[in-house]
Amino acid sequence: MVSTLFADAAEVRRRLDTVGYLVDEGTATALYLSAVLHRPLLLEGEPGVGKTSAAKALAEALATPLIRLQCYEGLSAGEALYEWNYQRQLLAIRLTETTERRLTDADLFTEEFLQDRPLLRAVRHRGPLPPVLLIDEIDRADDEFEALLLEFLGEAAITVPELGTFTAPRPPLVVLTSNRSRELHDALRRRCLYHWIDFPTPERAVEILRRSVPSAGEPLIASAADFVGRVRALELDKPPGMAEAIDWVAALSALDVSRLARRDVLRTLSTLAKSPDDRVAVADALDDLEHAREAAP
Known part of the structure; x- marks a missing residue:
């Protein structure tokens, strides 16, 4: 059961x-x-x-x-x-054309010709x-x-x-x-x-990032999670979800970033902000980055 x-x-x-x-x-x-x-x-x-x-x-x-x-x-x-396999049905009809037998609907519409x-x-x-x-x-x-x-x-x-x-x-x-x-x-x-399903709490967001991007260090994960939370508080067309947060941290890790800085955010915005207006809004909010860095261990 x-x-x-x-x-x-x-x-x-x-x-x-x-x-x-x-x-x-x-x-x-x-x-x-x-x-x-x-x-x-x-x-x-x-x-x-x-x-x-x-x-x-x-x-x-x-x-x-x-x-x-x-x-x-x-x-x-x-x-x-479902669909009917019309090609197989047509083939079956042609194979019987040389015989006296004629296929009926009951012959053609069977499970043999049914496509799940x-x-x-x-x-x-x-x-x-x-x-x-x-x-x-x-x-x-x-x-x-x-x-x-x-x-x-x-x-x-x-x-x-x-x-x-x-x-x-x-x-x-x-x-x-x-x-x-x-x-x-x-x-x-x-x-x-x-x-x-709500966006995860800060604690769960950190744990999800830790599991999803094991190559990222703790300081980067903590500061990135904090920054994403601040970005989500902005008035954005498409606030970043956990999928974007994971992509962002993975991109930062691939670039060997260990501690978040303004330059790192700007060159990886394509993973976090998915519209022109949102890119501008996030870039304008970078003054808050210092708070995120202070929150990191």
């Missing part, structure tokens, strides 16, 4: 920790309840706070396949659910453990695509008109992520548990 995957939320934290994902109590509890209750989990939060990484870490911790569906505008049912896409692949998975299905950035998909998900999210099932309904023997662990670029419909939200 899926509920036996984890004894409790504390075990979720421990097992994710072993694969390098430092999770807070709230996120660990949400992942645990999603597994126990067999309910999809909708994770929202700013870009770069670790929503996608949570699903990846969950699959790695369980040693089960990660099936990923990357959403985008115009995503179709055929790309997400991510959702049906998750439903038909037959491994020892259920897979983790990541439906990434669902807010980028169209409203119509949300409607296609409702049967799957509510029943762990997909109906193929020609064949009937496929139901997962064990519901997959479904994680949906959203950056809130648009509001999701209530019908989708009702079928999911919900959790908002």
